[in-house]
């Protein structure tokens with residue numbers, strides 16, 4: 001074992017939306033910062049895939065097994081790389097709505113209130129949109145929350161096939177809007193992510209050290225168990241100890257609780273910061289159904305996500321509970337999550353005899369229908385015999401099913417009036433399976449009561465004064481929208497607190 005001589009002010013574990021953004025925020029302070037990332041930089045050729053190669057089995061899966069409730073192994077769709085899952089995400093960066101921060105009654109229970117409100121997040125959402133070069137247009141979505149500044153860049157035009165669809169939806173009385181997207185403006189790597197906007201600028205500061213292929217295996221505490229002292233990491237087979245005044249975990253909503261649970265010691269027998277028994281509980285991942293609409297006209301095999309619909313976000317006249325969000329996923333050759341939905345594909349190939357993926361790609365539009373799940377303590381991440389086990393049963397399912405049927409009705413209405421679509425009235429669809437953990441969140445929930453939450457409002461663990469978590473683990477509720485912008489904004493918010501603390 002090698003004990004690093006250098007003592008750091010801050011250690012950050014992970015370089016995804018949370019860790020990469022925080023590194024960028026803290027680096028200009030001149031403090032000694034160590035960033036530990038288990039992955040390496042992702043080769044450009046593996047990013048932004050938009051060919052049939054995306055369906056290469058388990059292309060974006062971690063090289064390890066997790067286990068389901070029955071103890072069956074699976075490889076999770078999650079990327080261990082510089083920039084974390086933002087290297088393969090859809091780059092749709094949306095603000096939660098004001099009411100998402102309040103207690104909201106869903107059909108099957110109450111989505112809990114956050115201890116920090118939209119007004120607290122708003123300035124950080126604005127900073128996050130500027131940092132990640134979000135292209136969007138405010139005002140057309142009736143659920144848009146108030147904003148203190150316009151989007152930093154205008155939304156791109158809707159790609160060819162989507163423009164008439166937008167007009168059709170407007171005719172139906174819908175309020176489609178331009179999805180806010182992070183764009184790097186680099187032709188070779190167009191999607192904005194945490195490597196480009198977090199890690200790269202952070203590395204310009206000499207006081208920040210990045211170690212890749214550095215798997216953090218334990219968080220170490222002082223003998224009294226009152227503070228974190230450092231971390232143990234394995235780098236190319238060699239075990240290291242690194243020490244720091246502040247430790248920030250940003251390994252994602254599965255790996256951060258796993259680290260806390262694995263770091264159990266005499267003073268914290270149930271795992272670090274887990275006196276409440278809440279670490280790893282309340283795992284949430286959005287209910288996501290993909291729906292394929294087959295077109296008669298050919299369209300380009302790759303086109304970007306562009307269009308969102310929130311008309312049912314808070315419910316409608318027939319169903320007074322929140323249902324969720326809908327967006328077009330772009331060409332089916334671009335979406336790593338869609339590539340994980342084999343039931344949809346087998347239906348599509350039946351519908352399009354002799355159709356290969358290329359044919360599907362040039363004659364389809366795919367949609368995501370996304371709904372909130374409630375935090376449930378039984379949905380959790382656990383360590384069993386050193387293995388990662390996930391328990392997850394979706395809830396709030398009727399609201400999701402209703403949204404799916406609302407959308408199928410809209411598609412059929414669209415198809416009645418246009419020649420662009422087949423009138424088969426069949427729309428292959430499928431829900432994402434357990435290995436798709438894309439929108440994981442909630443496993444170290446933030447709150448003011450140490451009996452029911454793991455983190456305080458600054459995302460500091462209630463039990464260890466200098467231990468923080470800034471990935472999507474902190475979410476008290478999931479909302480129906482992708483979590484990435486809120487993770488980024490929260491990292492900037494917690495970053496301000498840490499800068500104050502560091503003096």
Ligand SMILES: Cc1cc2nc3c(=O)[nH]c(=O)nc-3n(C[C@H](O)[C@H](O)[C@H](O)COP(=O)(O)OP(=O)(O)OC[C@H]3O[C@@H](n4cnc5c(N)ncnc54)[C@H](O)[C@@H]3O)c2cc1C
Pocket residue numbers: 013014015016017018019036037038039077078079080081082083084085086088089090091092093094214215216217250251252253255256259335336337437438439440470471472473481482483484485487
């Ligand atoms: C295919 C896909 C599409 C998505 N599309 C969208 C979208 O369009 N919009 C949206 O809002 N969200 C989207 N998401 C979700 C979004 O990517 C995540 O919400 C976001 O990346 C979470 O940030 P994070 O910091 O919590 O974790 P991550 O981004 O997962 O980062 C965690 C980092 O920690 C590292 N790490 C983990 N454990 C350790 C350890 N023990 N030691 C060292 N390093 C460690 C990992 O390698 C990784 O770099 C998508 C996700 C996927 C997979």
